[in-house]
Structures are given as structure tokens and as C-alpha cells.
Amino acid sequence: MSAPIPKQALWSEIADTLAADLARGAYRPGERLPSEAELARRFGVNRHTLRRALARLTAEGKLFPRRGAGVFVADHAMTDYPLGRRVRFSQAVSAAGQTATRRFSRIETRGADAEEAQNLALPPGTPVHVVEGVSLADTTPLAAFRSVFPAGRFPGLPARLGETGSITLALQAEGLTDYTRAQTRIVAKVAGAALAARLMLAEGAPVLRTRAVNVDGTGQPVEYGTTWFAGDRVALTVAP
Amino acid sequence: MSAPIPKQALWSEIADTLAADLARGAYRPGERLPSEAELARRFGVNRHTLRRALARLTAEGKLFPRRGAGVFVADHAMTDYPLGRRVRFSQAVSAAGQTATRRFSRIETRGADAEEAQNLALPPGTPVHVVEGVSLADTTPLAAFRSVFPAGRFPGLPARLGETGSITLALQAEGLTDYTRAQTRIVAKVAGAALAARLMLAEGAPVLRTRAVNVDGTGQPVEYGTTWFAGDRVALTVAP
DNA sequence: GGACATTTGTCCGTATGTATC
């Protein structure tokens, strides 16, 4: 009979309203929103209902809450990250007018597991260097990474990484002058607690995970790397 | 004094426990989980607390709830989707041993907006065909798409799409024998309500959005396309 | 088709914990 109105959930409408406010520029990036309690009053809903709306905007990367401090408007410039044969992190970031830094959080040498061994074309258990860390543009984490290298080929790599702070330079010091990316596989994930903390993201925020093998001039694998990009800060570009 | 344990949230631990159960195969794909009420009893928590745990597993694509029916274990094979110069949807799907179909939900002709005009190298307001739909592997939606074509160059395109059901064939019928992808830009997003419905995903599930321009042999743009891939069903691959 | 129990989704209220200022 009457209108077949697909009534939207209250929290969903509130989320849309707030999203429109943000798009309109009602709150500037970095600015603090009114407290949850006040927003709830303003919309005439329970605080939980409002929190559900905020949760969605947080997952979309538009807001980030800080316990005890307030809810803030996110401010993230999108960095283009070209996925070519030669991918160099610092080039991509400095092209965007920012300062690229890399922070290593773990460097260890151990036996390769099945997956690592397969991708590096090594027998399982062969010693490999595992390097973990995050890549920053200025002070914002853009990506978390884990790279695995055959230890036999680059015995001094861990020391070189500490000296140079650069994977490319460390590999050069170990005698590898050039390497190229063989194939990249990209999937979308949501950040769990651990990854969210490393990337300074909200739990549930979208993440681009790439997996790639780099090979030397003869096609021999020299690195098996996984990178998790913050979905709302990085756009991967593929040129033909 | 005692242990400075960074106590995890209850719901988070429950989510981890359930995720481990799923990984262990305690519930088979497609199977129904016990009801929220029963799981809450079993874990000794309030239903809301348990729901929060389920929400996370849902966002990760491991579960999908159906109102009135229950919560089910997701079962999605990952389809590899190569992003090369020539991207043909059906090839990628049939390579995975599945049947590719395309369903068009809207075909209309209107004036190009600013963004469309720029990407197609046309003056704003120039008539364009807009085609929306979803791509399925068997009966599972893999991607939602919107493609924009210059109407002047392909006057009969809407009719051809209805006849052939294929964009490639429709363009051929309009005299375009070959086209290639100029550049692709990939970002990660979370699905909103509308997109979630089209892709049969949970709201908040991760999505890969690609934007690309296809050009003919002379470099003239012939299509501006946006595609939203279900993040947990598709892996984009980039070959050098 | 209709009545009914089941199950998930939404909304409200309250209390307490924890981090920040």
C-alpha cells in the first residue's frame, strides 16, 4: 500500500549526517569534535547509538578517538605509491614532498618456514634474515613491512641495516647492485589490534597487503617481502 | 606490585578464541554457529559482549550473519585477478575454474561530471554512457563496477550491452577492436551499506577500489572505470 | 497463507574502568 520505506538505522543516518558535516568542512582536520555525550544530546539519542556512528567514521579513517582526550578529525594526505619493477619507498614519499624514514623494530636471523622457503627458492630451515619495521612519511606511519632475505647470500646484512638505515643501501653494501620485483599480490584486510597499533590506525580500518618477491638480474630471489599499507593514507598505482 | 598485565578487552579475547576455533576447523564453511545467546552463555558474558566479538570476525570476512537465520561460516575461494594492460574479467574467473557472469543494474546516458570529463579528456557536460553492475563468479559477487564511456563515440553502446551482455563485445560491435589500460590506482576502503548490499558483504568489510582509464590505440580515452572488489574474495596481481 | 517461535539488529539505560588533561 503506502510507502515501502527501507527505514535506515538511526546510527547509520547519524553517521551520514556527520560524514556530510566533515565533507562540508564543519570541523577542520586535527580539530576535536564535541564529546560523545554532547553529540548524543544534540542528536537526541543514547550515547551508544552515537558511538556506533562514530565507529563507522573511525573505520573509514575520517576520525580517530583518543581515550581520555576526545575524538579528532583525521588529517591524512594520500600518498601515491607506484608499483613498478623497481619500487623504492623513499622516492615515492619525497615525490609527495615529505620526508621518508624507516624504523626497524626487529632484525633477526632464523630458519625459513615453509612459505618463506618456497618464495625464496630455498630448502626449508635455511637461515634467513627477517627484518620488520614501519615506513613513515614525516611522522605518519604509511606502511608496516616484513622482509625476508637469504642469510647465506647477505651475511652482513643486519649490521649494514643498522649502519645505513636503508634496505637498498644495505643490499648494495652486500654486493647486490640492482634488483627488480617479480610479481605482486594485493589483498584488502582489516587491521587487527597489533597491526593497528603499529600503523597508528583504528582497529577495523582497511589495509592493503602486498606480497612480492624481488629477484636479481639472473632471476634468483633475493627478498620476500610483505607490506601492510594504511588504506586511507596510501594509493597504490600501477602503470602499464 | 603484581603483574602489570595489559589486560585485553574481553570481547577481543573471545574473538581470538573463536578465530582459532574457525582456523582449527571446529565449524565447517557454510555451517551455522550456535546462536548468539548460546555462545554468550558458553563464554559467560553478556550477549552484547559476544556480539562485539562476532562483529570483528564478520568484518574480517570469516563469518556472515543472516537476521532471523543465524551466523554462518564464510566460505570464499580467493580469485586471482591480474592487472595487466589488457584486463578481461571473464578470463580471470574462468582461469579459476568458475563461471563468470555480469549483471548490469543500470545503463543511462547523461552529461559528464567534472571528474568523468577530466578522465575521458572531454568538456564537462558532454554526453556519456554510464554502466553499473556486478561481476559474479558462479553466484558469488566478486566486484561492483561503474564504467563511463563517451556517448558520441559509441552511440549504440547501451543497446549492444543489452544484446551481448559483455562490455568487450559491445565495444567491438561499436567498432573498437582493442583497448588497453593506461593507469590504475588502488585504494582500500570499508564497505558502506549500499556497497555491502551489492557485493553481499557485511558492512565494514574491506574493499579494494580500483580506478582506471582505458585508451584506444591512439591514446584516446574510451572508458573511465571504477571497480570495487570484495577484499576477501579477490587478490589483485601485478606482473611486471 | 497465517500463526508462532527463533534469531539477529537496534536502541536505551546504567555502571565502572582507564587514559588524558
Add this chain to the structure above:
DNA sequence: GGATACATACGGACAAATGTC
């Protein structure tokens, strides 16, 4: 320490969709 603000957890109630009898 105290006030503020977000995070977690519990409880209850009803709506909406589903499946069954």
C-alpha cells in the same frame, strides 16, 4: 588529585527477518 572523556561490560526491551508448523 580531580575533572573530563573515551572504552568496556552488563542489563532489558522491542523490531525485523527467517523458518516451521
